[in-house]
Amino acid sequence: MSLSGIFPIDRWNFTTQSILNVLSEQDYSDLVANQSDLKYLKGDVVFREGSVPAGIFLIRSGKVKKYKVDSLAKEQIIYVANHEELIGYHAVLSGERYPDSAAAIEDSLISFIPKEDFISILHRSPAFTQRLLKALSHEFTVLTNSISVIAQRTATERLAIALIVLREKYKDEDSDVQDIILNISRMDLANMVGIAQENVIRLLKEFKEEGIVETDGRKIWIKDIKRLIKKSNYK
Amino acid sequence: MSLSGIFPIDRWNFTTQSILNVLSEQDYSDLVANQSDLKYLKGDVVFREGSVPAGIFLIRSGKVKKYKVDSLAKEQIIYVANHEELIGYHAVLSGERYPDSAAAIEDSLISFIPKEDFISILHRSPAFTQRLLKALSHEFTVLTNSISVIAQRTATERLAIALIVLREKYKDEDSDVQDIILNISRMDLANMVGIAQENVIRLLKEFKEEGIVETDGRKIWIKDIKRLIKKSNYK
DNA sequence: TTTAAAAACTGATAAATATCAGCTTCTGCG
DNA sequence: CGCAGAAGCTGATATTTATCAGTTTTTAAA
Secondary structure (H helix, E strand, C coil): CEEEECCCCHHHHHCCCHHHCCCCCHHHHCCCCCCCEEECCCCEEECCCCCCCCEEEEEEEECCEEEEEEECCCCEEEEEEEEEEEEEHHHHCCCCCCCCCCCCCCCCEEEEEEEHHHHHHHHHHHHHHHHHHHHHHHHHHHHHHHHHHHHCHHHHHHHHHHHHHHHHHCCCCCCCCCCCCCCCCCHHHHHEEEECCCHHHHHHHHHHCCEEEECCCEEEECHHHHHHHHHHHHC | CCCCCCCCCCCCCCCCCHHHHCCCHHHHHHHHHHHCCEEEEEEEEEEECCCCEEEEEEEEEEEEEEECCCCCCCCCEEEEECCEEEECCHHHHCCCCCCCCEEEECEEEEEEEHHHHHHHHHCHHHHHHHHHHHHHHHHHHHHHHHHHHHHHHCCHHHHHHHHHHHHHCCCCCCCCCCEEEECCCHHHHHHHHHCHHHHHHHHHHHHHHHCCEEECCEEEEEEHHHHHHHHHHHC
């Protein structure tokens, strides 16, 4: 799962994608018995920091950003969740309010599962519980990684890392196209990397001049992943 | 548990301190049956990033920093664990190598519990598993918080927050002294806050001139927690 | 108690990043 | 299609933070 044999991409992704695989057919159908499917348009909020969780969300298709909003209205994106990922379950498990918010960054189809059903399956299936423990522990690795990078790396390195991670998320499984197109705003990029939006633009320009990326309007093509990894200065 | 009714201190602390309370007497004694107590001197490494976990650690007394070392040998402190806290269990649960390192920041007494015993109790006690799920979910809140603050706040605000959080950890439960003394090096502070050590010193000087802290050699007294919270600009 | 190493501290300067104001280009909607 | 609002872009400047090259103080070991 290592990208180009150098960049440890698995340290940047949660593994919630396969969580539900450990459920028996019966357990799975019980879990989703009362689910409701909802369409979210780009920008729509799924849940908001500080509110009380009523259940968990399973992303059927699309992409969702998890973020915190600072007192000064500055947004920090913590993670971008992909299709098949589970979100919003931490707060249910810890019995707290949501510590972050979630919003669709592209049109998404998301199933809502009431927390009672989630908890009931959790009590019934030790395998599911074990799988969740494993997933949460892996998340710890991912967040730990993020803290260290945000605190210690330069803006250029951080942007490079963000692009590498996003490339993986935007890679369509069944196509072998080399140039992956990222469909993400400069603003969202800035909020992932923790720098000003203007600086994202300037750094992208730099990458463009070096042939690492190409842009057309708001689209971003990754042209040279090898040099992007070099830019990221990873390990 | 809210500090001065303003600063949400619980968002900065893991809740592993009470994890073992849910165990029955039998389970607890089985868990610690093969434990070995070890003394760690200030600076001693407990485990190192990248190594394979053989068990978990229970801090009996003292304080331990969890940190990542960057490629350029820069250290980022992720968390400071206090007595009664459990560390090193994520890697056991996720089946990965340690994603971070741990080292004593003061002389500590730490019990090592073999991973087989930990996992066996985990399988035996659903209450323990639930408690761990809860703890891990809460950790998610704490790390999320850290990411947002490190990425978005100024050095002054971050240092203020670090001091508030440390004050809580250095507060002796059975004394009602107002001035809490922090026993932490400027370097460790710098590595928590993600700024240069020289700037920690300059900011501390500023705080000193404003009567918020006092220092004597490497000791730091928190004199005015209210103004420190104001400095942190929290919420 | 002396002393060498480590940690704390200082001022000057360099580098990185943010902010601001304005301009241009996209994009979706009537 | 045309148009308004949003997003992208640019250059100048301000601000923040890091780096460097020391000096002083503290600590712990001989």
